Amino acid sequence: MAIVLHNSLTRRKEPLVTVQPGKVGMYVCGVTVYDRSHLGHAKSAINFDLIVRWLRYRGYEVKHVTNFTDVDDKIIARANEMGIDPLMLSSDMIREYERDMHKLKVKKADVYPKASETMPEIIAMVKGLVDKGFAYESHESVYFSVKKAVEYGKLSGQSLDQMVAGARIEVDEEKHDPMDFALWKAAKPGEIAWDSPWGKGRPGWHIECSAMCLKHIGPTVDIHGGGTDLVFPHHENEILQSEAYNGKQFTKYWMHNGMLTIGEEKMSKSLKNFFTIQDILAKYKPEVVRFFVLNATYSAPLVFDEDSLEESRKALEKLNNAYDAALSTLDKAKGDDDASRLCDEAWKKVEERLDDDFSSREAIATMFDFARETNRLIGDSRLSKKGAENVVQTFDRFNSIFDVLIKERQTFVTVPESAGTRDEVTVVRTGLSLDNVTKEELADDGRVKVWVEERSRARKTKDFAYADQIRKRLAELGIEIQDTKEGAGWKRK
RNA sequence: GCCGGGGUGACAGAGCGGCCAUGUGGCGGACUGCAGAUCCGCAUACAGGAGUUCAAAUCUCCUCCCCGGCCCCA
Structure with a gap:
């Protein structure tokens, strides 16, 4: 009866015990809206959609929050290329995302906070972290000091020493430690910016999620979801910030969905190997896409191909x-x-x-x-x-x-066989010509019925060649005929 | 290098101590004039080696491969 779920934090399955009995506060990392969403985003959304639906089926009162990162480097860069306002670009892309999700029958989250609309909370949190000594200001930016963190790497298993040893970390004289990360970035000239105690700037990537979780759910969220690609550093850093600020466990259960891959490679915007949701929906029904995703394990990678x-x-x-x-x-x-x-x-x-x-x-x-x-x-x-x-x-x-079955789809309509005499058959045939049938004509169910009956008569007189011609021709025009025990049936494909 | 996840029948992909996974495809059969749908049946399995156990795809150890993460990312 009790729900058991795999917790990425402990790497094992645990029974779901929420902060407040009967309630689930769930935060799922959303997308950075600088471009159209692709099938990988759909996978994540569909995976968590099922989870929310199931929790609700089981009687939980779920508050589902999914954010939009609408302020970041890529959005600014793309908007500059296009010569438009960054928030204009992101709001366009949010609209596209919502449209895609609607088509994929993904239930709406209860709240879709945007970074641009969470500034007061973000700034308050950054300020709090500075006040508590976990963060420091440097050149009008603010960085989180990883050395101050008590438990670095508890989610990803990374340790600071190894990270630094692994190199590939850019040297930045503004930071005290190469692994420190930005909570607040000073604005470059001409960039979109908000006022803050440190001057004009904008939030670092990780802080918005921490601020939104606190604002919309509380210091401890029950379930925090996102793709496996976010485990490090994004989720790791969220934990550091939030736990430093709140002094409480940030997330009880971390859930990570596996990546959608093309061949062996992850589908991603930066690798440019993606299919947008709109590309796929042009060829496949939303139900098929949902089925494809749900017929796999959410936490495992899923290989995409046609x-x-x-x-x-x-x-x-x-x-x-x-x-x-x-x-x-x-x-x-x-x-x-x-x-x-x-x-x-x-x-x-x-x-x-x-x-x-x-x-x-x-x-x-x-x-x-x-x-x-x-x-x-x-x-x-x-x-x-x-x-x-x-x-x-x-x-x-x-x-x-x-949400993968279609109820009101065209089912087979059986047409009872009326035993026609040879004369009748001839009469009817003179009025029908296979060569001239059109799609428009067959839009009329009655007209289709006439043809199905015609075929049944042909079968009865063993004129199978003609019967097969009818079936073939109608199939070309989108009408599928099948013979059943109850007689011939048809449906639109 | 470090962290994490894997190697199952033609393919995809569950199971994780004893019992049919499931789907697609193939083969045979039923039903059909044929086709389709549907049903019944069949075949090809658990990377390799050693061990634990009455019993291992499932636990332990070793070997060999593969994938993801470590800049951005769902």
Whole structure:
């Protein structure tokens, strides 16, 4: 019953015990908005979307906060190139992000704080850190002094000595220690800047998250999420700042999602090997993208390629077919199995698996078993009306968490075979011409029905060549015909 | 160099002491005029070596490979 989750901080699975019983304060690092979001960002958002949904399903009152970094070097650089205001660029990109997320059916966070709108809190925190002796001012910038930190590297396992030994650290005469990091950066001439006790400037990267967590959740957040690429230094530094400032544990459970990779390489904006969410959605349905992401372990890297997406498409189709089958059985079920045991057991298993570190992939595997059982019941006409309802309800429940099935999709419409005489067939045929059928004409369901009937008549008279021609032609025009026990059926693809 | 994660059948990818993962693909069968959908069945597994155990893909040790992080990043 209790939820168990993998904590990156302790590197083991732990039962979820929140600061306040029944409530979860959750902060997930959002994006730096200087460009359109890519599929990697979608993965992160979808992974945490499932986690939030599951926590809520389990009765937790979740406050989900995701930030937008709308002030940073890259945004400023890009905006300068374009000759526009940095905040203009970032607000445009935020709008794009929101649109993408909406399409991907990612539930909105409760708060989307922006760095630019959190300045008073950021400055207060920086000032507090200086006052407490954890930070120092240097040339109108403020740096966090890593030497003052009690527990450096508790999340990433990095130690200061090794870091320095590993070199590749730029020398900066403004810093007392090469590993010190900026809390506040003095503005360069012409840059966007805010007033502060140290002069005009803007926040360092890490401080905004610390300030936002404190402002919107409190000194201790229950779950803090983000990509594995943020573990060091971003999350490590957040811990240093927040714990120095608040004197309390900053995050109870750290959760890190694995990177989306292209081949062996991480998909990233800087490597320029990315597909934007919009690129992908032009070719694949949002449900397929969600399925692709959720049919993997959130914490592991996920390799992206078109073949995998295609495989996801097919697999999801299979699941949706079973759902469709159950839906269309609702009003014609005549068996006596109410499937209650099947449904109860399947759903119980889904719950167990999601309770265990949100194992969405395992839950999906359960649903495939469930789909197979469902298909068998329907195939043997054993499902009762109540049974069909139960099955549909189970799929609905699953879908309320995963959002990958499409309910109102076009299901197969069966056209009863009317035994036409040879004469009738001839008459009808004279009015129909395969060569002239158009897509527009077939937009009319009645017209499609005429063709399906026509094909059925042809089959009846063993004119299979003609029947196959009809099926082929209609398929080209987006109408799929399948023969079932109840007669020929069709749907739009 | 340091920190972390891995090596499972054709492929993707779970499991992490004994029990069918699951999906895609392949093969055979049922149903079909054919196709599709669906069902049934089959095959190819746990990197290598040593050890612990009644029992190991799962625990221990060693070896060999791979990936991510250490500037920005979800």
